[in-house]
Amino acid sequence: MPADRHKQTSKYTADRGMPGAFEGETVTRRRFMEAVTHGAGGIAAAAFGLPALGFAIGPIFKRQPFQWQIIGTTHDFSETAYVTKTITIVEGIGEAGKSIAYVRKRNPAIDNQGPQDQWDQYIALSSRCMHLGCPVRYVEAAERFICPCHGGVYNFRGEVAGGPPVRPLDRFYTYSPPAGHPGHGYVYLGPRYSVNSELQRFSPRDPGEPLDGIGQYLYPARASTAIRPSIANLPLPPTIPGTGS
Ligand code: FES
Numbered sequence: 001m002p003a004d005r006h007k008q009t010s011k012y013t014a015d016r017g018m019p020g021a022f023e024g025e026t027v028t029r030r031r032f033m034e035a036v037t038h039g040a041g042g043i044a045a046a047a048f049g050l051p052a053l054g055f056a057i058g059p060i061f062k063r064q065p066f067q068w069q070i071i072g073t074t075h076d077f078s079e080t081a082y083v084t085k086t087i088t089i090v091e092g093i094g095e096a097g098k099s100i101a102y103v104r105k106r107n108p109a110i111d112n113q114g115p116q117d118q119w120d121q122y123i124a125l126s127s128r129c130m131h132l133g134c135p136v137r138y139v140e141a142a143e144r145f146i147c148p149c150h151g152g153v154y155n156f157r158g159e160v161a162g163g164p165p166v167r168p169l170d171r172f173y174t175y176s177p178p179a180g181h182p183g184h185g186y187v188y189l190g191p192r193y194s195v196n197s198e199l200q201r202f203s204p205r206d207p208g209e210p211l212d213g214i215g216q217y218l219y220p221a222r223a224s225t226a227i228r229p230s231i232a233n234l235p236l237p238p239t240i241p242g243t244g245s
Helices: 002-008 029-061
Strands: 069-073 083-088 098-105 122-126 137-139 144-146 160-162 171-175 186-195
Touching: 069 083, 069 098, 098 186, 122 186
Parallel strands: none
Antiparallel strands: 069 186, 083 098, 098 122, 122 171, 137 144, 171 186
16 A cells, blocks of 8 residues: 555656656656647747737826916806817927817806816816817807817717717816915816716726726726826926916
8 A cells, every 4th residue: 555655646657657658757748748838839929918918008007297287367267168278288399299178167057077176176178089089179159069070079068969989078187276375366287187978087098998887997098197096196286477486
């Protein structure tokens, strides 16, 4: 019995009675070739898969610096009409880094969905269509945003009212310092964020990427100031014109 037990636990294939075993061999040639083949297959899969994975999730870890920018005074905006503002979305590249935002004052009777805090007392909508990114145009008479490319239509709150867009228009954080604070009287525009159909905030996504249901997990956030924008992490507007503060 002790001798049998020794044979069963031996590291030599010949002792274990394996077919085709050689004296002094610890791994059969078949097992060895299997391991080599699997290893080579794994390396080949990683060579193709890792760059693709990095390309897909890399932007999640990318941080894009942003600067609060002044888009007007509190008197420039009303609750009932959008004002078109030219904004800078990429610094240092001139006109190519500029875009359009549609801005109005928050109206509690209309804007009763999504977060309601100090970061959206002014509603600032991106002009980028959430189908393929064409610039939308606000038609005041209809109180609709119309996309000229494929007929996308958004309502007054920027929600999809028709056509192929997959989610509401993106928004920008806004901030207006309260009385007694530096910058009081000005309206600042901060980083962009995306919203789902309930106007809940998400890190910015690209056009064509829905955020409802499983969609929020399928598409990684694009370069952003935060993976999940936390209002607590947003820096306050740094410069006040004319005061140097
Ligand atoms: S890009 Fe706007 S509807 Fe297609």
